[in-house]
Each structure stands twice: as structure tokens, then as C-alpha cells.
Amino acid sequence: MRTDTLPSEVRSGPGPIGTSPPRPDGLAKVTGAAVFADDLVLPGLWFGATLRSPHAHARIAALRFDPAQAPAGTVAVTARDLPGPNGVQLIDDEWPVLADGVVRHVGEAVALVAAPTRTAARQALAAFSVEYEPLTAVLTMADAAAADAPPLATVEIAYGDVEAALAAADVVVEGTYRTGHQEHIYIECQAMTAWEEDGVLVAAGSMQCPYYVHKSLVHALGLPADGVRVRATVVGGGFGGKEDYPSLIALHAALLARAAGRPVRLAYDRHEDIVATTKRHPAEVRHRTGLHRDGTLTAVDVEVLLDGGAYRTLSPVVLSRAALHAGGPYRCPHVRVRGRVLATHTAPNGAFRGFGAPQTQFAMERQMDRAARALGLDPFTIRARNVAGPGDELPTGQVLDESAGGRLCLEEVERRTGFTARWRALEREREVRFGVGAEGRIPARGVGLSLYFHGAGFTGNGERRMRSPVAARLLADGRIEVLTAMTDMGQGCAAVFPQIAAAAAGVAAEDLVFAEPDTAEVPDSGPTVASRTTMIIGGAIASAAGELRRRVDAWLAARGETPGAFREAAARYVAAGEPAEVVVRHEPPEEQQFDDERYQGAAYPTFSWGADVAEVEVDPDTYAVHPVRVTAVCEVGRAIHPRLCAGQVEGGTLQAVGWALLEEVKLTEGRYLNDRLATYIIPTVRDTPRIDVHLLECPWAGGPFGAKGMGELPMDGGAPAVAQAVENATGLEIDELPITPERLYETDRAGRRVRG
Numbered sequence: 001m002r003t004d005t006l007p008s009e010v011r012s013g014p015g016p017i018g019t020s021p022p023r024p025d026g027l028a029k030v031t032g033a034a035v036f037a038d039d040l041v042l043p044g045l046w047f048g049a050t051l052r053s054p055h056a057h058a059r060i061a062a063l064r065f066d067p068a069q070a071p072a073g074t075v076a077v078t079a080r081d082l083p084g085p086n087g088v089q090l091i092d093d094e095w096p097v098l099a100d101g102v103v104r105h106v107g108e109a110v111a112l113v114a115a116p117t118r119t120a121a122r123q124a125l126a127a128f129s130v131e132y133e134p135l136t137a138v139l140t141m142a143d144a145a146a147a148d149a150p151p152l153a154t155v156e157i158a159y160g161d162v163e164a165a166l167a168a169a170d171v172v173v174e175g176t177y178r179t180g181h182q183e184h185i186y187i188e189c190q191a192m193t194a195w196e197e198d199g200v201l202v203a204a205g206s207m208q209c210p211y212y213v214h215k216s217l218v219h220a221l222g223l224p225a226d227g228v229r230v231r232a233t234v235v236g237g238g239f240g241g242k243e244d245y246p247s248l249i250a251l252h253a254a255l256l257a258r259a260a261g262r263p264v265r266l267a268y269d270r271h272e273d274i275v276a277t278t279k280r281h282p283a284e285v286r287h288r289t290g291l292h293r294d295g296t297l298t299a300v301d302v303e304v305l306l307d308g309g310a311y312r313t314l315s316p317v318v319l320s321r322a323a324l325h326a327g328g329p330y331r332c333p334h335v336r337v338r339g340r341v342l343a344t345h346t347a348p349n350g351a352f353r354g355f356g357a358p359q360t361q362f363a364m365e366r367q368m369d370r371a372a373r374a375l376g377l378d379p380f381t382i383r384a385r386n387v388a389g390p391g392d393e394l395p396t397g398q399v400l401d402e403s404a405g406g407r408l409c410l411e412e413v414e415r416r417t418g419f420t421a422r423w424r425a426l427e428r429e430r431e432v433r434f435g436v437g438a439e440g441r442i443p444a445r446g447v448g449l450s451l452y453f454h455g456a457g458f459t460g461n462g463e464r465r466m467r468s469p470v471a472a473r474l475l476a477d478g479r480i481e482v483l484t485a486m487t488d489m490g491q492g493c494a495a496v497f498p499q500i501a502a503a504a505a506g507v508a509a510e511d512l513v514f515a516e517p518d519t520a521e522v523p524d525s526g527p528t529v530a531s532r533t534t535m536i537i538g539g540a541i542a543s544a545a546g547e548l549r550r551r552v553d554a555w556l557a558a559r560g561e562t563p564g565a566f567r568e569a570a571a572r573y574v575a576a577g578e579p580a581e582v583v584v585r586h587e588p589p590e591e592q593q594f595d596d597e598r599y600q601g602a603a604y605p606t607f608s609w610g611a612d613v614a615e616v617e618v619d620p621d622t623y624a625v626h627p628v629r630v631t632a633v634c635e636v637g638r639a640i641h642p643r644l645c646a647g648q649v650e651g652g653t654l655q656a657v658g659w660a661l662l663e664e665v666k667l668t669e670g671r672y673l674n675d676r677l678a679t680y681i682i683p684t685v686r687d688t689p690r691i692d693v694h695l696l697e698c699p700w701a702g703g704p705f706g707a708k709g710m711g712e713l714p715m716d717g718g719a720p721a722v723a724q725a726v727e728n729a730t731g732l733e734i735d736e737l738p739i740t741p742e743r744l745y746e747t748d749r750a751g752r753r754v755r756g
Contacts, residue, residue, distance in 0.1 A: 035233060049266075050272070051130075053108040054106065058134045063111065077113075078098060079098040104310035109248075141284055156323075159335040160334030162301050162335065190266075190276075193264070194256070195257050196258070202231065205249070214519045220251055221254060235489040238490070242489060279349050283363075285359065290334075295371070299332065306342070307342055313350045314351050320356070324357075325360050337395070354716055355530070358659070365451070366735060369727070378420050380420045398602040405698040409696060410451055412633045419449050430731050444730060447613060448613070450721035457604055459530075464592075470544050476575070479513050480512050481512075492647070538640070538703070589702065592605050610716070611717070612631065612721040632693050634695060634710065649714045651714075652711070658683045659718075732747045
């Protein structure tokens, strides 16, 4: 990122705000000193392994374990050994800890073993014998819809009179768009260690949400809250995959540790991680869109179908965000969104960066492109005529505030790339480069534009229900210790939080200490998800740190002293026995109200905005797509740490490009065929386009120093921009991800070409 593209006041900032200091956790990570989940050293540590179902749907007729066939001392655990409910506590507890009587997806955990070594644990799995009676399996969304089984979740948003508006529209455009699974491919696979310490069950591992894991352990093991302690180790990436699944693997490790009477670790290799863990929900999104002849939207009617897999997990809230973003960053007087999560006999799908919004915004952006072609408009013009801005109302009735920067992003990306002129020129050149009788077999070039937004923070009343607390206290040496449950999974809160606290308290970074995420030490400040960490928890940190500074200054003033060096004064304040701890809870503004039943009101406190231009080359012989460059302009409120903020945009954009072009999950009989990195393809350096990031700032009054949440935002824009660029290059209709050479070839053979 070029910092000279930022306003001067942001580059300097108030104190540390707007600067880019080194990450405090960076040196330990690059030198190997950081302790990740599989690095913990514990005396007497054993290792666990998991017996998994080979069937998508089957009855367990018999399950036997023969100790004589296992290494000496092996312990085994089945569902019968659970002391409490057989369910992982998320929204509900219907996701089994271990299968009991029936399996509902390939890879479902049936039993567990622990032994002194990893090899011995894997060998011990052979001591199980299982008799399965296969049952009919529902393996696709089409099958699930035909079966007419109860959905895992539903949602409906109604705004205006859609049917009347469609009937009165000058033009009605229809389209159906599909996206597939996406695997997280975090660097560090799932891992958890459990043991008992002074009568307390301890679980330590790689996670985003320590209190989610704590809640699940208390629930399924029937333990008191103070009988469980959960510690987050250094996290090697999450992207949502360390939100839901760590609760399950922690329960498995805990069951084995209690059975073995010693510490037990479960650490997956990449193959098992792909087979067993949650993924992005596949989606099918159907659109009917009404427009005036000038391209102004009059009606948007959307049906969203998500594949939830075998169990509900977090699907209801994924569907919620998917539906709330289904109309895109546009104003429209009549909108209807109906959504369902369908159940299939495949592994559960769960949290993934963007949380449903990438799927529905891909569909809306593609529908806008289809509408533009039907009306003879270019992609920029139709977006510019419809982009929502300050004072406009969203389909829930939420009125956008002054920080709504969608138009700024759109105009800035046009200014930087000259998109419209290039798109038109490439439209004219396409037949020469790619069409029938094309001259020379040189790659066809294309450019594509996307506009997107993302609600920051929990949906609806989530933040109001949690009222997330942050604690701060003065230590004896005068330093401020800050306590939250937030984890740094690579996004950089270990750097951003000290900047916020230092600026709020007027102290230096060395005057601050941040406690490790440990449920025995830190308050439940909520999960590290939903683009809420900097905006919500950072705001509470600023209030807490600032309050401690005010207390010390007031104490000095009462003594007739003028403020001097903070550390020295704070140490004397503590020694005098003055109140040295403060707890601040995040309190959403009273005007931010949301009706969870009717889906009306302010679904999010604010939105971040973005616009991307993608450039691609398409080989006319092999149909291979090479992404050349992506220009991403993002409005983020205020960039606390510009370099890390830009890094989030770069990483999210590349993740979106990979989802658009390469990352494909194929299944047969419910079994993943792409179940290792040899077959699940992610972008390498050679596949990575140049990514130019430009940050725009419309400071939001509700965030610390004007910051908004933005970690998920860039996931929403890359795929539709790439899809439009491929369409610009080839003239082929692109309505499904990933855009593989095989899929392009079949589209070409079928003659599915754009009109207009």
C-alpha cells in the first residue's frame, strides 16, 4: 500500500493513530519462538486420534473396541462416555460431540482413542470394528429441496411491494447464480490439548472464541463454569474456521484426557482438517430485478438457498447476514429477500470470512451486470445511478449515516483505473481476441468492476445482548494492563489494541500490558468474529484506558499536583490504595434498534464500503484465467494501523480471487475428492495478481478514533470483479464459481454468450 494515498492527518494521526509500528508478535512468529497449539510441552502428554464415518448416512448397528488389538494402555471413548448432553453448544446443541446410533456425513466422529504417541494412536483406530447399515443420503441442494424436508433456518425481508413494482417495471431481468464450498486453509491446522490442573479442566489450543469453547465444555461435560479454563495459544490463521470447530475438538481432547487421566492432544494433519472441519456454505441465489430504462432499480426479488450440511451449527446467522447483504450496496424502493438453509448429508458448513455476504453479493453484482447489458449500459454507470449513500434507506429501514462511502469508492476506483473506457474498448476488441475466427491465439484481456459493502459488528441485537466487557487495571509499577478475550489470528489486533489504548490514555506503548486470552483471567468480551474486534472492542479499550488516565489525573489534581510522567504517578496512585481497575461494556447507541422477527431496523451500527477493478487474461486455447491486477479501494472509517489495514485488504482480495478461479470442492457420495493440498488448489505466488490497495476514510463517530470493522469487507468484492472481467474478455456468461477452464469450455460449447 502506498501511504501517500492517505490524507496527511491520517498518516500522522493523534499520537500513534494512523501510524504503522511493527507488530509486537512479529519477531516471535518469524523466529519460531511463538508457541502454537502443537508446540505446548506438558509432562506425560498423550495423543488422540478420531474414528470417522466412511458413510454419508448410515445407522450404527454395532460399535466394538478390542483392547488386545491396540497398543498397550490405549483408552477409547464413545458417545456412551459423555457425562452430559451429546451436543456442541453453539446456537443450539444438535451437532453431536460423537455420533450416537446414526452418522449423517462422511468424516463424522464416531469414537476416539488416546495413546502415548501419535503413531500408536493412529494404530489403535484399527482396534474398532463398526457395523453400518447404509441409509438414503441427501447429497445436493437440489435433492434437499426436492425432499421438502424442514430447512435448518429461514429468513424473510420485505420492503415495499415487490410484485407490483416488478409488474410496473420497464425491464425485468432474471438470473440464477451459484457458488461452491471454500476451505479455510489456515496455515495452522486444528489442534487442542486438554488436561486437569488443580481440579480444573484446562483446554488450550488454536481458536478465535475462548468463551465459545468454555461454554461447550461446561455444557457437554456437566461441569461448573469455574471448573473449566480455556486458553488460546498463538493462532496460525482462522478466517472463521477457528470460530465453531474448536469447540468440538476441545470436547474430544477433554473426553480423552479425563479417560486417560493425563494431558491429551488432538492435532489434525491437513487431510483430516479438510475432511472433518466446516467450510463456506455453497449457495444458489435466484434474482428477479425490475428497472427503469435509465437503469434505476425499482424492485429486487431474491431467493437465497444455502447448503448447511448435516447440522445447523452457525447456519442461521450466516443466512441472516447473507440475506441482509443480498440487495447489495444499492438503494431500491421495493425489495424482498427470502432465504433457506437446506440440510444435506455432507459435513456441516459454518463460519467463513464474509459469513454469507460474499455469496449473495456475488449474485447481486452479476445481476447488476446482466441488467446493464439488457439496458445497453456499462457496469460503472448502472452502479453510479443506484449506489446508496448518506440518508438513503436500506431494505430493513436502516438509514445510512454520513460515513457511507460507496460512491467515493466507486468514483475513486474509476479515477485510478480508467475502468469505463477500458471496458468499452475491450468489449469492441473481444471478437478479434476470443471469438469465432479470432486472429492469432493471444490471451484475451478483460476488466471487471464490483461495488460492495459489509456490515460491521454482530447482526441485529447481538452486540446489545452481549454488552461486551473490557477490563483495564493499573499494575503496581504504573503500567496499564488490558484484559479482553480477543485473539490475534493474524489480523493484527495485537498491534492495533496498543495503539488505541496508548492514544486514549496518552501513554507510550511500553506503558501497556495485554493479558493473554484465558477465560480464568479475562472477561467474556465476545468472539473474535464479525469485523467487530477493532470497532467494538477497540472502542471499549479506549474508554477503559482513558478512564484510568482520568482517575490518575484527578487524583493528582486533588493533591495539588500537576500531571507528569504517567508511570510514576500511576504507581503512587496504586500504592495509595486508590481504585485501580475499571470494566467498560460496549453499549450500542439507543437509536440502533432491530426487530429480529420482522428484520426491520438497524441491522449493523455501520457499514464499510469498497470497489474493485480486476484485470484478467484468458487463454483462448486452454480457457485458463490469469488474474493480472486488482485495484481495491476501501472506505474503512479510520485506518488505525494503515499497513495492517491494507494487508487485510490484500489478503481478503486474494482469498476472494482464489475462490473465484481455483478453489473447487468436488464430492462423490458425500466424500470430498479435493481432500488435500495436492488436489484442493489455492493461489500460489505465480497465481497472485498485483493488488493495489487504496484506503479512503470517512470517520465513523461510533468507532475508536473513527475506525470501522473491515476484516471481512475485501472478501465481498474480488469474485464478482473477476467474473465480470472474464465475461468482458470472453463474452461468455459467468454465473457460477469457481470459473475453472472446464466450466468456461462447457459454457462456450453451450453457446451461452452475453447479449448486448
